[in-house]
Amino acid sequence: MTTETNPMRFGSGQAVRRLEDESLLAGAGRYTDDVTLPHQTHLFFVRSPYPHARLATIDVAAAVAMPGVLRVLTGADLQQAGVKPIPGAVAFKRADGAACASPPRHVLAIDTVRFVGEPVAAVIAETAAQARDAGEAVMVDYEELPMVVDTQAAAAEGAPLVWGEATGNIAAEMRHGSAEAASAAFARADHVVALDVVNQRVVALTIEPRSVLAHAEPDSGRLTLRMSTQMPSGVRNSVCDAIGLAAEQVRVVVGDVGGGFGMKTGAYPEDIVVAFAAHQLRRPVKWVADRSEEFVSSSHGRDIEARAELALDATGKILALRIRTLANVGAYATGTGVAIQLLIGPWVQTSVYDIQTIDFHFLAVLTNTAPTGAYRGAGRPEAIYTIERLMDEAARQIGIDRIELRRRNFIQPAQMPYTNPMQQTYDTGRFESVMDQALALADWQGFDARAADSERRGLLRGLGIATFLEWTGGNVFEERVTVSVQADGVVEVFSAVNAMGQGIATTLAQLVVDAFGLPIEKVRIVLGDTDRGDGFGSAGSRSIFTGGSAVRVGSERAIDRARALAAQELEVAPEDVQYEAGLFKVAGTDLALDLFALAGRQPERQIFVDSTSAVAGPTWPNGCHVCEVEIDPATGEIGVMAYASVNDVGRVINPLIVRGQLEGGAVQGLGQALCERVVYDAETGQPLTGSLMDYAAPRADIAAAMFKTEMDQSTPCLNNPLGVKGVGELGTIGATPAVVNAVADAFARNGMAGLAPRLDMPLTPARIWQLMQPGP
Secondary structure, eight states, X not given: OOOOSOGGGGSTXXXXXXXXXXXXXXXXXXXXXXXXXTTOEEEEEEEOSSSSEEEXXXXXXXXXXXXXXXXXXXXXXXXXXXXXXXXOXXXXXXXXXXXXXXXXXXXXXXXXXXXXXXXXXXXXXXXXXXXXXXXXXXXXXXXXXXXXXXXXXXXXXXXXXXXXXXXGGEEEEEEEEOHHHHHHHHHHOSEEEEEEEEEEEEEXXXXXXXXXXXXXXXXXXXXXEEEOXXXXXXXXXXXXXXXXXXXXXXXXXXXXXXXXXXXTSSOOHHHHHHHHXXXXXXXXXXXXXXXXXXXXXXXXXXXXXXXXXXXXXXXXXXXXXXXXXXXXXXXXXXXXHHHIIIIIHHHTTTTTBOOOOEXXXXXXXXXXXXXXXXXXXXXXXXXXXXXXXXXXXXXXXXXXOHHHHHHHHBOOGGGOSEEOTTSOEEOOOOHHHHHHHHHHHTTGGGHHHHHHXXXXXXXXXXXXXXXXXXXXXXXXXXXXXXXXXXXXXXXXXXXXXXXXXXXXXXXXXXXXXXXXXXXGGGEEEXXXXXXXXXXXXXXXXXXXXXXXXXXXXXXXXXXXXXXHHHHHHHTSOGGGEEEETTEEEXXXXXXXXXXXXXXXTSTTXXXXXXXXXXXXXXXXXXXXXXXXXXXXXTTOOEEEEEXXXXXXXXXXXXXXXXXXXXXXXXHHHHHHHHTOOOOBOTTTOOBSOOSTTTSOOOOGGGBSXXXXXXXXXXXXXXXXXXXXXXXXXXXXXXXXXXXXXXXXXXXXXXXXXXXXXXXXXXXXXXXXXXXXXXXX
């Protein structure tokens, strides 16, 4: 911690080093598995080795008799105890208006398993080793059923059904826009460009796996769950609903979180089982997933296949956009998984382009795979990848420079606020200006010389671009904070947004510094405790624009409350009291009162404010990302040689943290573009990428050059008092199309334009080499 006395050096706009890092670097981080409670037990899950099977019998007798075993739970046990299934995507419908068709998701399978890794039984024992040994002694008689893991195959006529009531394996579907208007636009178009686009399935690879430690108070039975989650209040509510407890009977506490990326947003079956076991045993129960469990049972991301078409006039102006998408939502259609692909992605599908005529048809398809959910960007990367691939392909096919094509179709600043065809309103945006800055940053005009140098070395060089925006906020715009000015010289602020490695505590502390004008060491940020307050949590890049705005408003309300108290102490009117840097002064006099001394005079030795406030709507961060690649024709290997981006994230609170978020996100986007893919064997339904031996995660050397990352602060958001826009997912959204468009450009520049539409992620060396071989 700093002892700097100039508070403004640590306020907004300053590159303050993360306050969280000192303890983490010293090895003093406190993750769930770092906590051990007296009389703690351990839980092990028995998981299905089959993608689809009927549970004929589950024999637990041998396991129960093993040393240290305290309890073995099955789905039937939990059902008999009244534990409810996890709700599905109840807000969505099928084409005939019927409710979303998805099997009930029991926290331990009952009668049927529907994907490899689905939990079937839980063993609680004195030690982790005893629980695992006993788990291996649970005898399950499986009767295999027909299965399907491929999206297209699942949607085909006659495919095996994941659930009998989901005819055609269609869980839900949505249509947006006007098919008639789009057909008319396509009929009169001078150019029609079509592209088949795949966003492959990926895992949300967090350093810390899912972890839960639950214990019940001996007398009251009140449960406390310490766990790795982004949304403590949401998890508490789901646990309470499932096992029949009131909200005040459950507390969720979150310490350090080793990454979330959206995967740790809601309650999983495992969370509920651990809570139930602790509630029943009245002893602490811990479960920490191993990496193999995470690969098969945590929420996966992406996994959509789209047919996308653009209609353009002779000048390149887009007349209409038509998209047909199959979204693989896995064995259970979760509310999050369905909403991401059928609603949230479509909200940004037209992106930064002035397109008002659309025809979208999105289908959520059930398969015998792990359910999908939120993963960094959640629907927006898929949508932007589709439109940006389509824009570049259109430019190639109709012979218009891709930069000029974008200029002709950008939404202009004079059109703001702009309502897109999905009825989403962008408050601000200067998309052409952002692109021009990125072109200069990337030295777009100097590319030919670099390409010539690559050619001399026998390599193909390509230049890719993505211009885009995203929606942030989770459409939950209210947030609660508490502010306590304490007599010991600390301003303590609690917020329900949550840390997961993104430096949120530092940024919130900077906002408190702004309001109070105090050194940052006098600010304490408290997060992750449902007993301290409720809130939506951290998801959808909402933490600063919603949570940060609430901190600003709450701090100002606390100062106003303190001013009124100071006026009473000084026997003057509140309007005569001025506040600056921890001191109240009476205008025109030498009367003054220290903020913390004032707190010490209060009955509870603090000035406390409980503040709830709201922002006016979502934010629309946007950017232009430019990528250069080299391809080795002999091996198919792709090197990312340069990466430049300009990002409109509104006002920047901490440029150091924002830059880290943008570049870290871009690396995840590069991972999807170049190496990541979850693979299930079509014949057996077995996951073939069930460990880090088989799944290629991005490494530090995925890019050969340093990122050039800049922020444009000239267009602040109008929907919140800070003027900020969400930033946590922007880098991921821009990276995948920029990289793939660069590879397509390299092909086109070297007489292989026909290969560009056939590019599918991940662009592994083997795939690229095979694609470049002469056809029959």
